[in-house]
Amino acid sequence: MRLSGRGISCVRGGRDVFSGLDFEACSGEALAVVGANGSGKTSLLRMIAGLLAVGGGSIALEGGASELTIAEQSHYLGHRDALKPALSVIENLAFWRDFLGGEANDAMESLATVGLDHVVYLPAAYLSAGQRRRLSLARLLTIRRPIWLLDEPISTLDAPGAGMFSNLMSDHLRRGGLIIAATHGPLGIAASELPIGASP
Numbered sequence: 001m002r003l004s005g006r007g008i009s010c011v012r013g014g015r016d017v018f019s020g021l022d023f024e025a026c027s028g029e030a031l032a033v034v035g036a037n038g039s040g041k042t043s044l045l046r047m048i049a050g051l052l053a054v055g056g057g058s059i060a061l062e063g064g065a066s067e068l069t070i071a072e073q074s075h076y077l078g079h080r081d082a083l084k085p086a087l088s089v090i091e092n093l094a095f096w097r098d099f100l101g102g103e104a105n106d107a108m109e110s111l112a113t114v115g116l117d118h119v120v121y122l123p124a125a126y127l128s129a130g131q132r133r134r135l136s137l138a139r140l141l142t143i144r145r146p147i148w149l150l151d152e153p154i155s156t157l158d159a160p161g162a163g164m165f166s167n168l169m170s171d172h173l174r175r176g177g178l179i180i181a182a183t184h185g186p187l188g189i190a191a192s193e194l195p196i197g198a199s200p
Helices: 041-048 089-100 107-113 129-142 159-174
Strands: 002-012 015-026 030-034 056-062 074-077 147-151 178-182 192-195
Touching: 002 041, 015 030, 015 041, 015 056, 015 178, 030 041, 041 074, 041 147, 041 178, 074 129, 089 107, 089 129, 107 129, 129 159, 159 178
Parallel strands: 030 178, 030 192, 074 147, 147 178
Antiparallel strands: 002 015, 002 056
């Protein structure tokens, strides 16, 4: 599987954020998107995920499921954890499992893997920022998709949580998945870098 972009440009609010951007990531590879705040890291991930229109150029996937879009083969993990505060931890995960569809792994096992098996029935409103991020990570495990698009994935995790997620990313790559992550710091795994510079 190979995910690539050629000559991509991004325009937000009438402003050119970046242009002429090329990238490529294959199965088993991680690509770290680095750059200053406002340089377009999140916008690039959202374009790959189909959440933002590409200003120019093209994004293509070779070797994936031909009947599915790139978005349908991707998990997008943004800055905000997409959780319903009134629902319990397990209910939130069940919602995403049913919404995303596809072959599902055991939700309880996913929660145990990310260290949330002791708060399964607690409303998400009571979770700490790090626990909310762990619940979002459980979504990546419950519904397996080959492409992970991660926006500052370890920003709210403590050291043990960051180590746990590094292991999960490494396992995902060993299974043939690929990762594109916007980050200001090291991911804890080997990754090539794609620098993005903000336009003046």
